[in-house]
Amino acid sequence: MKVADLYIRVSTDEQADKGYSQRSQEELLRKYCDINNITVRRVMFEDHSAKTFACPEWKAYLLELKKHKRKADVVLFLKWDRFSRNTGDAYQMINTLRKLGVEPQAIEQPLDLSIPENKMMLAFYLAAPEVENDRRALNVIHGMRRARKEGRYMGLAPIGYVNKTDEAGRKYIAIHEPQAGILRWSFEEVAKSVYNTEQIFKMAKAKGFRGTKSLFWFAIRNPVYCGKIFIPKYKDDESRFVKGLHQPLIQEDLFYQVQDV
Known part of the structure; x- marks a missing residue:
């Protein structure tokens, strides 16, 4: 046996x-x-x-x-x-x-x-x-790129937004208060150049900002807040920004003012 x-x-x-x-x-x-x-x-x-x-x-x-x-x-x-x-x-x-x-x-x-x-x-x-x-992973990559090209934000919502799903089962991000309001105030304050970013971060924390200093710095550089979606380079497809389907937190000109500061 x-x-x-x-x-x-x-x-x-x-x-x-x-x-x-x-x-x-x-x-x-x-x-x-x-x-x-x-x-x-x-x-x-x-x-x-x-x-x-x-x-x-x-x-x-x-x-x-x-x-x-x-x-x-x-x-x-x-x-x-x-x-x-x-x-x-x-x-x-x-x-x-x-x-x-x-x-x-x-x-x-x-x-x-x-x-x-x-x-x-x-x-x-x-x-x-x-x-x-490998085929499954490739399908995921292509699916995410297609969604981004359509202006949909993929992944965990950035602070100030929340992940939601519509009636058709499509995922999207929506403005979420009070963090959205604090970030909007932060962008406006940085653009004024009265206080430095470190001081504005501390004031934002006092107002209830729920993030670290590094998250704050990342947020004020994130084009998602002015309604833009970044599509990274992939093979022959060059990187670019497209208009997002989500509601912008701030105007585009304000975002670029902050980037200049």
Whole structure:
């Protein structure tokens, strides 16, 4: 009878994904072992990303295998991306395990790695999740740039504004008092050049400004307050400002007066 170690790996951001929870993986692996008459020796739970094998549980497992070779015949996991998402690291680890007398195998993507052509399939299984992640990240970047080009502010609202969502589910920022009023007063005072910025910050704090000095300095340089949205450079698309859809806190000429000061 074959002896197996079960390897269950799930990173924090995957906990809620269907089929990736630790409990779900363990149930499927144990069921597979029952059907195939395989004895389960131990179960390993890893809550780190599959980008690297430098994880506590896996390092302890390798150390145990080196001290006590051939305690298990196979190490089983659900899919190859649970084993690794780095093709080079995966091949090296497969060779390491084989030298220790253990054969790695994904129960939902079984491969006989003694057949050379199957290594091409293994490369696909390992690379596909990374390609999917890269495509998702690219879609997010393009989506955020498109929103900015439309004049929508993306991210946490700056002080003096608050994040809201309209009836269509689109996010936007709205003026939020009393911080908006304090900032408006601050812009006007800086433009007068009667007091220096340090003094104005202290007066703003006395009025109820809820931020640090660095946040105050950042705010009086932020074009969002005069209704502008900055679009950073991306590939051949040059950086620029567009008119925002949100309500400006101050007039544009006042903002540039403050920048001159």
